[in-house]
Amino acid sequence: MVSEIVVQTTGMNDVVAHVRVDSDRCQGHNRCTALAPDLFETDDLGYASAIGDGAVRADQIDAAGLAERNCPEYAVILEMMSP
Amino acid sequence: MSTIDWQREFDHFSPEYAADPFSVWDELRDVCPVASSAHIRNMWVPTRHEDIVAIAHDTEHFSSRSPLIAQFGNMSDFGITAPPISSDPPYHTDIRRMLLPFFSPARIEALRPSVEAYADELIDGFIDGDGCDAAADYAQFIPVRIIAKMLGIAPEDGDQFRTWVNALLENAPTNIEIAGVNLAQLYGYFYERIDARRKDPGEDLISFLVSQDVLGRELSDPEIQGVCLLLLLAGIDTTWSAIGASIWHLAGHPEDQKRLREEPDIWPVALEEFLRAYAPVTMAREVAVDHEFKGCPMRQSEPLLLPFPAANRDPSVFERADEVILDRADNRHVAFGVGIHRCLGSNLARLEVQVAVSKFLERVGPFHLADPDAVRWSTGQIRGPRVLPIAFDK
Numbered sequence: 001m002v003s004e005i006v007v008q009t010t011g012m013n014d015v016v017a018h019v020r021v022d023s024d025r026c027q028g029h030n031r032c033t034a035l036a037p038d039l040f041e042t043d044d045l046g047y048a049s050a051i052g053d054g055a056v057r058a059d060q061i062d063a064a065g066l067a068e069r070n071c072p073e074y075a076v077i078l079e080m081m082s083p
Numbered sequence: 084m085s086t087i088d089w090q091r092e093f094d095h096f097s098p099e100y101a102a103d104p105f106s107v108w109d110e111l112r113d114v115c116p117v118a119s120s121a122h123i124r125n126m127w128v129p130t131r132h133e134d135i136v137a138i139a140h141d142t143e144h145f146s147s148r149s150p151l152i153a154q155f156g157n158m159s160d161f162g163i164t165a166p167p168i169s170s171d172p173p174y175h176t177d178i179r180r181m182l183l184p185f186f187s188p189a190r191i192e193a194l195r196p197s198v199e200a201y202a203d204e205l206i207d208g209f210i211d212g213d214g215c216d217a218a219a220d221y222a223q224f225i226p227v228r229i230i231a232k233m234l235g236i237a238p239e240d241g242d243q244f245r246t247w248v249n250a251l252l253e254n255a256p257t258n259i260e261i262a263g264v265n266l267a268q269l270y271g272y273f274y275e276r277i278d279a280r281r282k283d284p285g286e287d288l289i290s291f292l293v294s295q296d297v298l299g300r301e302l303s304d305p306e307i308q309g310v311c312l313l314l315l316l317a318g319i320d321t322t323w324s325a326i327g328a329s330i331w332h333l334a335g336h337p338e339d340q341k342r343l344r345e346e347p348d349i350w351p352v353a354l355e356e357f358l359r360a361y362a363p364v365t366m367a368r369e370v371a372v373d374h375e376f377k378g379c380p381m382r383q384s385e386p387l388l389l390p391f392p393a394a395n396r397d398p399s400v401f402e403r404a405d406e407v408i409l410d411r412a413d414n415r416h417v418a419f420g421v422g423i424h425r426c427l428g429s430n431l432a433r434l435e436v437q438v439a440v441s442k443f444l445e446r447v448g449p450f451h452l453a454d455p456d457a458v459r460w461s462t463g464q465i466r467g468p469r470v471l472p473i474a475f476d477k
Contacts, residue, residue: 027425030188034351034433045183046430065412070355072136072415073422 017056017080019064021048025075032076036063040076048075093120093128095365095388096154096257101462105405108393117379123154127370127379127387132397132417134377135389138368140422144376145368145387146171147424151316151464152367152386153256159369163266165313166306168424171371175423177297182310182427185233185288191430194229198435201228202442210446214453217334217443218471222326223319225439229431230318234311235287236276243272248319252465266312273311277304288314314428322432324363324467325418326439331468332361332407333444334452339409343444353409354437359416360407362392365464366420391417392466449476 019039021032028046032039039060040048056064056078068078087094089107094100100107111118111130120126129135138145149157150168158169167179184190205224209215227241247269255262276289284290292307333340343353366389370381381387395416398404402413419426426432452458453472461469 027422028183029419029425030430030433031355033188035355042188044187045180046187066352069413070415072417074415 012057012059014058015055015081016058016061017064017078018054019050019056019067019079020054020077021050022075022077023047023049025073027073027075029072031070031072032067035070036060036067039064040067090115090118091121093118093126093388094123095128095390095464096462098462101460101466104390104392104466105396108390108396112393112397117377119379123152123386124157125382125385126152127376127381127385128390129377129387130390130393130397132394132400135391135394136417136421138376138387138389139366139417139420139424142171142423144371144374144381146371147175147368149369149386150367151252151256152388153259153262155259157369157384157386163312164306164309165316166309167427168313168317169309172423174298178306178310179423179427181295181297185291186427186430188430191434194232194431195434195438197232198225198229198438199442201225202439203446206442206446212475214450214472214474216471217330217473218323218327218468221443222330222439222467222471223323225326225435226319226322229435230314233288234276234314235280235285235289240272244315245319248315251316252320253461253463256463269312269315270308273308274304276311277307317426318428318431320461320465320467321364322428322435324461324465325358325361325432325436327468327471328361328363328466329357329436329440330443330473331452331458331471332357333440334450334471334473335455336407337449337451339407340444340449342409343441347441349410350437350441352411352414354433355414355416356407356409356411357436357440358418358433359395359401359411359414361467362395362416362418363465363467364418364420364426365390365392365466366424367464388464389420391420447473447475450474451476 026047032048033042041051042048064078068076108130116131118128148159151158167175205221209220227245228238231238231241247265250261250265280290281293295302368387370383370385373383396404419429450473453474457472458468459470461467
C-alpha cells in the first residue's frame with residue numbers, strides 16, 4: 001500500500017508552537033517581554049508568564065525563538081507542535 | 084603586553100585592565116579559568132561563562148555580603164550594607180520583594196517621557212557646536228536625574244550624588260580615606276531626608292521605605308540608608324557607563340549608526356547586544372564556607388570577583404564574541420547578573436540606554452571620535468568611558 005503524503009501549508013494564523021515560562025527559574029529579567037511583547041507578560045514584581053495558553057502563531061515564531069534564546073535563566077520554553 | 088601576572092596577581096584596579104580587560108579574559112579562559120590575586124587577600128577571579136553563572140547561582144557557597152572589593156578589605160569588614168544586593172536569603176528575599184514593584188516593567192515604562200525630555204534638554208546644550216564629551220556632557224547626567232526623581236529629591240542635588248558615587252566606586256576601593264569621607268557625607272545626607280519623610284511622607288521611594296517591614300519588623304534608618312546607597316551605587320555609574328560605551332562603539336562604526344537610523348525596529352535586539360558587548364558591571368562575592376571550586380582551594384571570607392562582562396565575551400557561548408552584531412539572535416548575556424541577585428534596576432537601565440543612545444543618534448546625526456587617544460575608561464568594578472570626545476560630522 002502506498003501511503004499518502006499530505007502536504008500541509010501553514011497559514012500565518014495557525015498555531016505552530018507553545019511557549020511557557022518556568023516560574024522556578026524566572027528571575028524577572030524581562031527579556032522575553034521586551035523581545036516578544038505579544039507572547040509574554042509580567043506581574044507586579046516583574047516575573048514573566050506566557051499570555052493566555054501560550055499559543056504561538058506562525059507569524060510569531062521568530063519572536064518566540066528570540067525570547068527563548070535570550071533568556072539567561074533558561075526559563076523560557078518553546079515547544080513546537082508536532083506536524 | 085602587560086607586565087602583570089594575571090593568573091596570580093589579578094588586578095582590576097590597574098590602568099592596563101581598564102584599557103583592555105578583553106585580552107586578559109581571553110588569555111585566562113584558556114590557561115587559568117579561575118585566576119587569583121595574592122595581594123588582594125587571595126581574591127579569586129573566574130572568567131568562563133559557565134563558572135560565573137554557576138557561582139552566581141550558588142548562594143550556599145558564595146555570600147553576597149561584599150559586592151564590592153576594596154584593596155584594603157571586604158565591604159562586610161566595615162559593616163557597610165546596601166540591601167538587598169549585599170545580603171543573602173531569607174533577608175534578601177524579603178527586602179527584594181518589597182522593592183521589586185518599584186522597578187517593574189510597567190512602573191519603569193512610565194518614566195520614559197521624563198528620560199526623553201531630559202535627554203533632549205542635554206542635547207540642546209551642545210547640538211549647535213562641533214562636538215561634545217558624550218560621557219561628561221551627556222551620559223553621566225541622565226541616570227542621576229532619574230534616580231533623584233524616584234527618591235523624591237531635588238534634581239540639583241544630583242551633582243552631589245555623582246561626586247559621592249564616582250568617588251566611592253572609582254577611588255574609594257584603593258583609598259580608605261576617600262571611602263570614609265564620602266560614605267559619611269552620603270549617610271548624613273540621607274539621614275536628613277529619611278527623617279523628613281517620616282514626618283511628612285510623599286509618593287517617593289524613601290517615603291515608601293519608611294512605611295515598610297522586613298522579616299516582621301520596621302525597616303531601620305541604617306537599612307533605609309543602605310537601600311539609598313545601593314540605588315546610587317547601582318543606578319548611576321553603571322548606566323552612565325553603558326550609555327557611554329554604546330556611543331563609543333557607534334562613533335567607531337558608522338555602518339552601525341546608519342543601520343540603527345534606517346532600521347529602528349532592531350533596537351530591542353541591538354540594545355541587548357550593546358549590553359552584552361559592553362556590560363559595565365563586575366560584581367563580587369565572599370566565599371561563605373571552605374570548599375574547592377574547579378580545583379581551587381577557596382577559604383571562608385576570601386573575596387571573589389564576578390566579571391559578568393567576561394562571561395559575555397566567552398567564545399564558547401557566543402559566536403564571534405568580540406564583535407558587535409546588532410541583530411544577534413542567540414544572546415543569553417548576563418550583563419545584569421543571573422540568579423536571585425538579577426539587577427533590580429535592569430528595566431530602568433534598558434530604558435535609559437535605549438532612549439539616550441537613540442536620541443543621540445537621531446539628533447546629532449553622523450559622528451566620530453574626536454580624539455581616540457583622549458578616551459579614558461574607568462577602573463575598578465564598573466567599566467565605562469569617563470572622557471569621550473565626540474566630533475559631529477555635519
